[in-house]
Amino acid sequence: MSVRRRAEVLGTFPGAAYRGTFAPSAPEPGLGAELPAGWEGLYFPYDAPLADLRPDGSPARDGVLPEISLPRRMYAGEDTVFHRPLRYGNLVEQVVTAGDVVEKTGRSGRLVFADVVREYLVDGERAVSSTWHDVFLDVAGPGGGSGGGVSAGSVGPGAGADWSEPLRLDERQLFRFSALTFNTHRVHYDARWVREQEGLDGLLVHGPLLRIVLLDAAVRHEAAMPGEQGGPREPGERVGAFSFRVRAPLLAGTDAVIAGTRHGQESEVHLLDASGAPLATGTVAWVDEQRRRTPQ
Template sequence: MNNIKDWVGNQITHSEPIYQHQLDGVAALLNEKVPAPGIVKPGGHWMYFLPTDGQNTLGPDGHATKGGFLPPIELPRRMWAGSRLIFHAPLQVGERAEKVSTVKSVTPKEGRTGKLVFVTVEHEVRNEKGLCIVEEHDIVFRDAPTEDGGTKQPQLAPTDGDWDTVINPDPVLLFRYSAVTFNSHRIHYDREYCIAEEGYPGLVVHGPLLGTLLMRLAEEKMQRPLKSFSFRNFNPIFDIASFTLSGKAEAEDKCTVWVAGPDGALAVSATAEF
């Protein structure tokens, strides 16, 4: 992995029309009204500019083989660590948009469970009028689990939320989200692979799906459009038990929201500004 930092500055561009179909797909899986309004809600941009890697280019985990846009990191596990988003203007159905993605940093580290590499990618989404969304996306690559790997007591989620919503995940929800995002990562739909190869107890709920649910909760409760949203994933959520979305207002234009696992552990923590 000596040359992985050479990928800093690597860039790729996608351009496509904003179609209604994707908005209807995410609205359906979130039990929202269909047909959906023709404006892309926060989190809806993840339904566009999707990867189209050939089947023969996919690795054992279902992701495209690394060494193209992302560096060839020789670690088998990959997770969405978090994102920081700024919303400048909405995307709307019928217009053409472009996303420019740039590798901003590649940072190797040593953790309790072995080697880690953090990759930060910046995405800028524009329409014909100008900049719409800027996102910094953190990806973490990790060693495979070992029997003697380090463990720690998970941080507990706050218990002082003013809003609480219980979500019961299931394989169908995860399949549909994988489908609308063309996400072939096997941890979200292949239970045998999850347990035997990656050591998880069940299917992993997508990081961006959790982020989308929290953004929806924040806008619903604050009754204002988001200006920025920052979230960090601490612990995975699985389809074997329910989890809770919670939050509270911190000011007129700010709230915190989070995801608590079935054992009360903090899974995702986020801050929303309006």
């Protein structure tokens, strides 16, 4: 099994650049401060040489997965466990290995589902473990659509949710996220490619970006929720795990809604289009650090 190892000091620039573009209310990055859960996705950018890219700009040879003879590669979701917080200034080793690779036949033809497992180590100890889910597809015709999942029925924008907020991402933000992560996938910046090769009416918002945006929203609103007695919520909870799935494309400049609901030690967070149809879903598992440390 191929293993890729890279090391990087978690500098403040990627966090500051993301904060200034997508999360202005997040704490300002500083050496020694905790990296928000999910923001590890801003580090270890793509590094495949130009010769190892597919025509669509995604990696054909990444040193981990076997080369797959399908022209399109799309992000379908991610399952992450946060063992302990990363901090700005940490020297982090990323260890990447291939997970399951499964071939299927769908309505659009041949599909290959492939997992990539990423471990983030500090001083040899796991801080974050994440399994990234990709799907490889055949050529899409006009109107063929693109994305890692299948759209489901309407559930209503924020209906029954504890909180909701609007989301609209534009081309400038897509460009910045592509630049920050060195992502050359043409679905995010090449409008002609998107129309002719992907069958979409506009640029596709990055799935990994939506993962961070939805998790940020869940954390932000959870912190603002009242505690059990109606007063301020007691500090001590952190994100223990986040499971995220893309179900349908979100296009740049399109209005959407993020809605969240708390159920015990989990929160569900949904990205919905203007009609209420789900575009992406996530489940946050919360860990109460104070109770964990208090002897019973």
